[in-house]
Amino acid sequence: MEIGRPYSRLLCRLEHFDILSLHDRQRVAELPLTVVNCVANQQIVRIGEKSSRCTLVLGGFLCGHKQVGGSRRQITSFFVPGDIADLHALHLPSPDQDISALGPAVVAFLPRAALADMLGNSPRLAKAFWRETLMQAAVYREWIINLGRRDAIARVAHVLCELILRLQTVGLARDLCFSMHWTQMDLADACGISNVHANRIVQELRRLRLIDWDSRQIRIRDWEALVRLGDFSPNYLHLRDAEAHGISAPQGLLEPAEP
Amino acid sequence: MEIGRPYSRLLCRLEHFDILSLHDRQRVAELPLTVVNCVANQQIVRIGEKSSRCTLVLGGFLCGHKQVGGSRRQITSFFVPGDIADLHALHLPSPDQDISALGPAVVAFLPRAALADMLGNSPRLAKAFWRETLMQAAVYREWIINLGRRDAIARVAHVLCELILRLQTVGLARDLCFSMHWTQMDLADACGISNVHANRIVQELRRLRLIDWDSRQIRIRDWEALVRLGDFSPNYLHLRDAEAHGISAPQGLLEPAEP
């Protein structure tokens, strides 16, 4: 789980639309941070508990989730390296969901005061961070679509497509392959299905030769087909044209879309 | 559909946590705006179409929605008076969903340039608007929970509870009653169910004497029970204590929660 400079993937996201000035990049690079290794399922933010820091993902995955009534939890979002998982801490008094590690992860805590200070001094950085929150909202919207109107196999396919693309924007999963130490139950909780059914869907995806999911790693074998199955269109990720273009076959073999 | 001063409900939301200075309120009040009456189902924002304005709801309801594959649309959010429906236009190049009126509505268009100018000149206003986007994201998260882990009747109940509280924070629906010119299919599209099933759920809610829904108006008859049925807990709305307190019985008769 190599990390590089801790802020590099964050910068990669912040500069998605506008290049930052050298001065601004410097400000980000100088943010004080505390790096922490998390074990699988470690809880990082607890609903209702005020905290004075934000959490930047350096390696692995985090997820936001919430328990409902008697039933199983629902995962509301994944956070990949370069994401700040609790941006709401910037302006809201207390978190409205839990945030935990999915599998082992590495995070950096940024003191909110330092962050607020930085944003106050640079309108351009403030804009970049604000945009970051808006892009997260766009992903939430797409998840609503996913849960509301797609069947189980499409949901899973859609989630995988999204993950691949988000990883690629920060330089990961270039080969349509990434290691993911999480369980089928985690997948189920993200897709709003039962763990048993999640297992059947994974098997079906394997049978269709769309993915390999051995214990600790996912490999997309047929990107085109996965995109079709998941009814995936990436505009909600607000990628730049170049990347969005890559969608048709980000790194895999080119295959005609129509049979 | 009395409107009052067009910006009054917006101010009501912006000042939810911090009181604005007189100067800031003045800035908001002086925003140039174009008031427009919308007919039912009128489309206001089209996916992918750049625009240089934001849309403030003055009366009625808007909704964000998206069409998927062959199936029915999914509504991702409601917007009530005082909400700005397309805040993403502030920092994202193009919208990733459609926005339409649910029933007749009155909106005001605010030129993005004027808005950006205002936000650039007042850090406190910028913070208030940013917080507004974060609170919308919190609502999206809750909708993900709703669609992922609750059954149909709980979804509908939850959506109704949310609407009531959001209306009350801007001074509407004080009597647990509001007029809502939208169809059962709109409700179905928000809850991720079929229109036929939505109808059955509405009938069930009527049979249980939880709501009246005559053609054009919804009246909550048993708030406590609706909250319980919808597994509704309002913390995700980030209401101030006073309001959140009112939840147990916002205006209705006080009834003990436990049987």
Next chain:
DNA sequence: CGACCGATTGACACAGCTCAAATGAAGTGG
């Protein structure tokens, strides 16, 4: 070696979907 956790499989139940038709309500135009 035992304990534990996650993946897998099977059988059965049911919430919610689809299709289709009937009813009701609100215009619209003659």
Next chain:
DNA sequence: CCACTTCATTTGAGCTGTGTCAATCGGTCG
């Protein structure tokens, strides 16, 4: 004021995707 249209609500009858329950299997770790 009455046909006629249109759109929303309502009802019924199967069908199916997915959940639940329960048992088994396989790997990992102490």
